[in-house]
Amino acid sequence: MNIQHLIMAEEASQNLFDQISLQDILIIMVNVLILFAGMTYLMYKPVKKFIATRAGEIEKIVAENKMFQEEIKDSKVALNAEIERVKLEAGRMNQDALDFAEEKRAEIILEANKQKEKIIEVARDEALLEKTKVENEIKDIIAEVSVEVCESILKQKVTSSVDKGLIDEAIKEYENKK
Amino acid sequence: MENKTIKIVSAHQLSKVQQAKLEKSVITNHGENLDFVYEIDESVIGGFKIVDGYDVFDATVLSKVISIKKQIK
Numbered sequence: 001m002n003i004q005h006l007i008m009a010e011e012a013s014q015n016l017f018d019q020i021s022l023q024d025i026l027i028i029m030v031n032v033l034i035l036f037a038g039m040t041y042l043m044y045k046p047v048k049k050f051i052a053t054r055a056g057e058i059e060k061i062v063a064e065n066k067m068f069q070e071e072i073k074d075s076k077v078a079l080n081a082e083i084e085r086v087k088l089e090a091g092r093m094n095q096d097a098l099d100f101a102e103e104k105r106a107e108i109i110l111e112a113n114k115q116k117e118k119i120i121e122v123a124r125d126e127a128l129l130e131k132t133k134v135e136n137e138i139k140d141i142i143a144e145v146s147v148e149v150c151e152s153i154l155k156q157k158v159t160s161s162v163d164k165g166l167i168d169e170a171i172k173e174y175e176n177k178k
Numbered sequence: 179m180e181n182k183t184i185k186i187v188s189a190h191q192l193s194k195v196q197q198a199k200l201e202k203s204v205i206t207n208h209g210e211n212l213d214f215v216y217e218i219d220e221s222v223i224g225g226f227k228i229v230d231g232y233d234v235f236d237a238t239v240l241s242k243v244i245s246i247k248k249q250i251k
Contacts, residue, residue: 143250147243151223154239158224163190166224170237171196174228175203177235 181213187238188226191218204228 158166184204186192192200201214208230223239 140251143247146250147247150246151240151243154223154243155220158189158239160190163188163224164193164196166239167188167190167192167196167226170225171200171203173237174200174235 181211182208182230183213183215184208185215185217185229186226187217187219187222187229189218189220189222189224189238192216192226200226200228 186200197216204214205212221240223243225238227234227236227238227241
């Protein structure tokens with residue numbers, strides 16, 4: 001059965017090829033060429049152009065990305081250098097601050113010592129003055145008391161008869177004064 | 179001419195002899211025409227002082243005490 005069928009198919013195809021003329025083949029080839037040219041013009045070129053554009057954009061993006069990476073790298077180096085510089089500056093400022101503080105501390109201590117010496121000197125002078133004042137006051141009190149005691153004793157001792165002798169001596173003194 | 183007043187201050191009354199002697203000396207010193215006024219002031223303790231206006235001869239015990247007091251001070 002199969003062989004029979006094959007023979008029949010062979011015959012049919014033989015008949016088909018027999019029916020296709022050279023002109024048809026040429027027309028089909030021309031059509032195929034036109035289709036190819038149309039497809040090339042309408043699809044292949046735009047797609048190729050699109051792909052080329054995309055490739056260009058991607059290359060551009062890659063180049064930009066590379067440039068950015070370089071910039072980032074440079075920035076990182078610059079940043080590290082800046083950080084080092086700032087660290088050095090901070091260290092220097094810190095040292096300056098310490099030096100300034102030390103200088104101020106020394107000045108304050110010196111000034112405080114001067115003030116202390118001045119205060120001690122003033123206190124010493126005041127104490128001396130106070131001592132002299134007290135001594136004078138004591139001296140005055142002793143003098144007052146002594147004189148009062150002396151007066152009191154003399155008032156008791158200088159009686160009329162004693163005073164007579166004193167008056168005589170005073171008269172002589174007055175005469176000698178002349 | 180009006181007499182000049184001489185005041186004599188003492189703690190006790192001067193005797194007549196003392197007054198005469200003193201007046202004689204004062205007259206010799208100040209001249210005539212003097213009135214003598216005697217005043218008793220027990221605060222002078224002893225001796226006397228002669229007051230002639232602003233001129234004073236002070237020979238009282240009190241003046242000597244004051245002088246000693248000044249020297250002590």
